[in-house]
Amino acid sequence: MSHLFEHKGAGGKGYSQPESIMPTDNLQIPSSLVRKDLPKWPRLSEPEMVRHYTWLSTRNFGIDTGFYPLGSCTMKHNPRVNEVIAQLPGIADLHPLQPEHQIQGTLSIFHEMQEMLGICAGMDAVTLQPVAGAQGEFTAIRCFQEYFRKRGESQRTKVIVPDSAHGTNPASASMAGFEIIEIPSQEDGRIDLNALRAVVGDDTAAMMITNPSTLGVFEPEIAEAAEIVHAAGGQMYYDGANFNAILGLTSPGIMGFDAVHYNLHKTFSQPHGGGGPGSGPIGVKSHLAEFLPGPVVKRRPILAGDRMTSVNKEWWYHWQEPENSIGKVQQWHGNSGAVIRSWAFYRRYGRDLKTMSQHAVLNANYLRHKIMQEAEAKGVGHRFCDGAPVDVVKHEFTLSFAPMKEEIGIGAMDIAKGLLDKGYMAPTVYFPLIVPECMMFEPTETESKEVLDEFAIKFVEVLQEDPDVLHEAPITTKVRRVDEVYAARNLVLSYPFDEE
Amino acid sequence: MVDQLPNLGREKEMLEAMGMSSMDDLFADIPEAVRMNGELPLRGPQSEEEIIADARRILGANVALGDRVNFLGAGLNRNYVPASVFQLITRGEFLTSYTPYQPEVSQGMLQAMWEFQTLISELVSLKVANLSVYDGSTAAAEALTCAVRVHNRKATQKDTIYISELLPPARISVIENYTQGGGVVIKTLRHNSDGTLNLESLSEAAGSCGIYVEQPNPLGILDGGLTRVKEIIGDGTAFIVGVSPVSLGLIEAPGNYGADIVVGEGQALGSPITYGGPLYGIFACTNAYLRQMPGRIVGRSIDVDGQEAFCLTLSTREQHIRRHRATSNICTNETLIALMGAMHMSLLGPEGLQKLAQRNMAACELAKKKLSEIPTIAIPHVMNCHYNEFVVELPGAASDCIAYLDTQGLIGGYDLSNWYPERRNWLLVSFSDQTKAAEIELLTAHLAVWSASVSPGVSA
Ligand SMILES: Cc1ncc(COP(=O)(O)O)c(C=O)c1O
Numbered sequence: 001m002s003h004l005f006e007h008k009g010a011g012g013k014g015y016s017q018p019e020s021i022m023p024t025d026n027l028q029i030p031s032s033l034v035r036k037d038l039p040k041w042p043r044l045s046e047p048e049m050v051r052h053y054t055w056l057s058t059r060n061f062g063i064d065t066g067f068y069p070l071g072s073c074t075m076k077h078n079p080r081v082n083e084v085i086a087q088l089p090g091i092a093d094l095h096p097l098q099p100e101h102q103i104q105g106t107l108s109i110f111h112e113m114q115e116m117l118g119i120c121a122g123m124d125a126v127t128l129q130p131v132a133g134a135q136g137e138f139t140a141i142r143c144f145q146e147y148f149r150k151r152g153e154s155q156r157t158k159v160i161v162p163d164s165a166h167g168t169n170p171a172s173a174s175m176a177g178f179e180i181i182e183i184p185s186q187e188d189g190r191i192d193l194n195a196l197r198a199v200v201g202d203d204t205a206a207m208m209i210t211n212p213s214t215l216g217v218f219e220p221e222i223a224e225a226a227e228i229v230h231a232a233g234g235q236m237y238y239d240g241a242n243f244n245a246i247l248g249l250t251s252p253g254i255m256g257f258d259a260v261h262y263n264l265h266k267t268f269s270q271p272h273g274g275g276g277p278g279s280g281p282i283g284v285k286s287h288l289a290e291f292l293p294g295p296v297v298k299r300r301p302i303l304a305g306d307r308m309t310s311v312n313k314e315w316w317y318h319w320q321e322p323e324n325s326i327g328k329v330q331q332w333h334g335n336s337g338a339v340i341r342s343w344a345f346y347r348r349y350g351r352d353l354k355t356m357s358q359h360a361v362l363n364a365n366y367l368r369h370k371i372m373q374e375a376e377a378k379g380v381g382h383r384f385c386d387g388a389p390v391d392v393v394k395h396e397f398t399l400s401f402a403p404m405k406e407e408i409g410i411g412a413m414d415i416a417k418g419l420l421d422k423g424y425m426a427p428t429v430y431f432p433l434i435v436p437e438c439m440m441f442e443p444t445e446t447e448s449k450e451v452l453d454e455f456a457i458k459f460v461e462v463l464q465e466d467p468d469v470l471h472e473a474p475i476t477t478k479v480r481r482v483d484e485v486y487a488a489r490n491l492v493l494s495y496p497f498d499e500e
Numbered sequence: 501m502v503d504q505l506p507n508l509g510r511e512k513e514m515l516e517a518m519g520m521s522s523m524d525d526l527f528a529d530i531p532e533a534v535r536m537n538g539e540l541p542l543r544g545p546q547s548e549e550e551i552i553a554d555a556r557r558i559l560g561a562n563v564a565l566g567d568r569v570n571f572l573g574a575g576l577n578r579n580y581v582p583a584s585v586f587q588l589i590t591r592g593e594f595l596t597s598y599t600p601y602q603p604e605v606s607q608g609m610l611q612a613m614w615e616f617q618t619l620i621s622e623l624v625s626l627k628v629a630n631l632s633v634y635d636g637s638t639a640a641a642e643a644l645t646c647a648v649r650v651h652n653r654k655a656t657q658k659d660t661i662y663i664s665e666l667l668p669p670a671r672i673s674v675i676e677n678y679t680q681g682g683g684v685v686i687k688t689l690r691h692n693s694d695g696t697l698n699l700e701s702l703s704e705a706a707g708s709c710g711i712y713v714e715q716p717n718p719l720g721i722l723d724g725g726l727t728r729v730k731e732i733i734g735d736g737t738a739f740i741v742g743v744s745p746v747s748l749g750l751i752e753a754p755g756n757y758g759a760d761i762v763v764g765e766g767q768a769l770g771s772p773i774t775y776g777g778p779l780y781g782i783f784a785c786t787n788a789y790l791r792q793m794p795g796r797i798v799g800r801s802i803d804v805d806g807q808e809a810f811c812l813t814l815s816t817r818e819q820h821i822r823r824h825r826a827t828s829n830i831c832t833n834e835t836l837i838a839l840m841g842a843m844h845m846s847l848l849g850p851e852g853l854q855k856l857a858q859r860n861m862a863a864c865e866l867a868k869k870k871l872s873e874i875p876t877i878a879i880p881h882v883m884n885c886h887y888n889e890f891v892v893e894l895p896g897a898a899s900d901c902i903a904y905l906d907t908q909g910l911i912g913g914y915d916l917s918n919w920y921p922e923r924r925n926w927l928l929v930s931f932s933d934q935t936k937a938a939e940i941e942l943l944t945a946h947l948a949v950w951s952a953s954v955s956p957g958v959s960a
Contacts, residue, residue, distance in 0.1 A: 004615045017859065021936065029751065032727040033885075034751075042846055054591070058593065070598060089559075090562040093578070104561050167822075180824040217529075331670045337777060359507055361527070480809075482802075
């Protein structure tokens with residue numbers, strides 16, 4: 001164990017700085033504001049700092065380390081050229097308040113992304129401003145709210161979410177001031193149209209749902225659901241976390257949705273960075289465009305007086321504030337660096353984004369099949385069941401280990417820890433909440449058949465493992481099972497200098 | 501494209517293993533009525549070489565800050581970030597990991613974020629810090645909703661918060677969007693003509709849920725009066741301060757003058773400006789606000805062998821557990837940028853931070869000295885101490901001045917009529933550790949020429 005705050009460093013010269021451009025002995029800081037004690041930061045030389053963080057990195061698992069089938073998170077390979085592009089001074093060294101004639105290149109890329117995202121989702125207008133999926137949800141719900149306000153329908157105060165929804169859906173709607181109506185799903189995880197019919201009314205503002213659902217299953221009655229909500233005067237919101245399954249195959253627009261967020265860190269390979277940054281643009285149908293956060297990028301033909309740029313000789317790109325904009329959700333123009341990376345990713349596929357989605361679905365179905373087949377062959381097929389009993393899944397699938405828990409006391413979390421010992425990241429556990437002892441697998445399109453074959457074998461080996469061994473797992477990791485209850489009961493949220 | 505899809509060309513083999521014959525079988529569950537038929541109407545795929553060539557050409561059409569002599573800041577300043585930071589965050593173990601739901605294989609990021617919390621907590625002198633929110637503006641907004649949750653029950657001014665009237669409209673707009681759902685009423689705090697907070701009017705805020713002010717304030721002023729705020733508003737009202745983190749190498753930590761919550765834009769520590777994102781929002785508070793705090797928090801724990809180990813903690817505040825009653829909807833945050841911040845802070849050390857703050861202040865001071873020698877312009881808050889930026893009052897419109905400076909190769913600053921419509925002649929000029937003395941000379945010379953040209957009866 002090596003602690004940042006315990007390095008007995010060389011005296012605080014991590015990197016040398018040039019002298020100030022003027023003497024600083026008389027800066028005339030008001031006496032009440034002069035800092036008395038400097039922060040207790042470590043004093044490291046560069047080699048010590050580099051070694052500390054490199055050491056930490058060896059204690060962390062990423063996609064680059066191994067298979068990372070974390071369902072709902074789309075942990076696909078992150079092409080490295082995107083990182084090179086995002087460091088170019090033409091994006092990294094740009095200020096959001098620079099005038100338009102200095103940023104034509106960036107605006108043209110934003111415009112291309114707005115158009116592309118609109119086309120893929122069947123939406124009419126796009127903003128790149130929200131910085132994560134949850135913020136995209138919040139932004140769209142705010143647009144709904146202003147839309148209703150303008151129509152004199154402010155009595156629409158309820159947002160419907162299925163019980164299978166991700167936690168951010170209800171949290172975002174509630175933050176915007178809506179009451180949440182949770183409706184139960186059917187036995188097989190599909191949306192219950194009768195339950196939906198029973199709750200819609202003239203107080204319905206919206207329904208938030210993802211399709212494929214959080215069980216990885218396509219909702220066959222999605223158009224009917226949209227019809228029910230629309231007939232009641234509500235709006236349909238598409239949680240785009242599962243977009244990787246459907247590009248070029250169907251779209252939220254075709255299914256009847258009014259607004260959608262995209263998780264660029266999922267579908268478009270912005271690296272997840274240990275928790276972020278992400279980017280959560282939203283797309284809306286035309287009736288909501290006037291409410292989008294502003295500004296959005298527009299273009300017009302070049303005029304004689306325009307200052308020429310080398311982007312192209314046809315178009316002038318400019319910011320424009322939507323007429324009845326809800327205002328801002330982030331102070332600037334969103335996570336532009338993530339948008340640029342996602343643009344580079346888009347350019348790699350172009351219209352073949354459809355092939356990408358097909359392969360994401362191919363891999364998920366193949367892995368599901370292989371696990372089932374292997375489990376049957378090894379006589380442990382009865383230890384789990386499908387989260388949703390369907391012939392085909394989309395980009396991810398869920399399995400319930402309730403039978404195994406019942407039979408030998410081994411649940412999803414134990415299996416997850418067993419997988420860590422095999423050198424894999426565990427799938428998502430205990431989500432969606434409606435599947436007991438749930439594990440959710442999402443291999444993504446960037447894993448080879450060999451990786452999937454091998455994983456299926458190793459996974460079933462875990463299911464065959466002695467329960468006592470699994471209760472003890474993991475044993476090969478840098479630390480063993482971490483006591484989360486202890487952490488919450490004995491809060492130590494920063495380095496305890498007094499304990500020294 | 502092919503280089504990203506290892507199973508391209510092997511579809512048949514994989515389908516047959518599942519007893520299927522075509523890719524279409526995988527999508528048989530999508531009803532005909534909602535299918536997208538044909539190709540996506542998009543361009544064709546490109547190779548990596550073509551993409552990077554296009555990126556260089558298109559982004560090369562931008563004017564980068566480094567291409568010009570730059571005085572644009574307004575909250576985002578161009579600080580130097582050491583090369584080792586950029587090298588280290590390309591490590592795939594950091595870059596390509598996600599939220600550490602499996603702590604046993606995520607100790608690296610968990611420990612780094614626990615150390616980040618410590619670095620921030622020490623910087624602002626408050627007990628707890630989270631591992632980042634989206635940016636400085638959402639940090640301010642989330643701090644205010646947090647204050648409402650903590651204080652509303654006992655507040656005499658229910659559902660009411662106060663914010664500085666000087667805040668840029670974009671920041672106010674974020675605050676409005678985040679607070680309107682809770683029916684929160686936003687009132688403003690007035691300022692004196694010298695740009696400092698009006699402490700007499702501040703007493704109106706006592707009994708509300710919280711106040712939000714910035715140090716330095718949006719005009720770059722370091723306001724000594726803020727050290728008296730807490731005694732005026734009292735314990736029942738949250739004192740929230742937005743900071744420029746590097747300034748705290750010289751300026752007192754708000755935790756030491758009564759702040760309950762400290763937020764800020766972390767960018768100057770560790771991150772390029774990147775056109776305004778990704779950045780990271782700092783969020784720190786006293787223990788009293790901990791359970792209403794937004795975002796992820798790492799705690800120290802032990803593993804089954806009693807070894808020290810780290811994990812996410814207090815998750816019951818968060819959306820994945822508390823759903824519509826969560827303290828915030830935030831899920832994906834800005835961890836990697838916060839990690840860059842932690843690396844930069846580790847290299848700086850306490851004395852390095854102090855020196856960096858001195859360099860920033862020195863640039864601002866030198867500029868103030870030089871510009872105040874120009875007879876045709878005024879520096880309205882000249883008697884105050886500034887950090888990074890100050891206001892110049894011009895003899896003509898700031899927009900015209902900026903256009904002129906642009907023709908001379910300078911990004912001249914920010915036209916404050918965008919924030920305060922009646923202030924057509926106010927130019928906000930910014931200086932950082934990257935500003936050179938010769939650049940200040942250049943600005944002074946150009947401003948003198950332009951100001952003389954628009955001032956009747958003055959020759960340059
Ligand atoms: C189904 C679903 N919806 C919404 C979100 C929220 O997205 P973000 O984490 O980008 O805020 C997630 C991501 O974790 C998700 O899996």
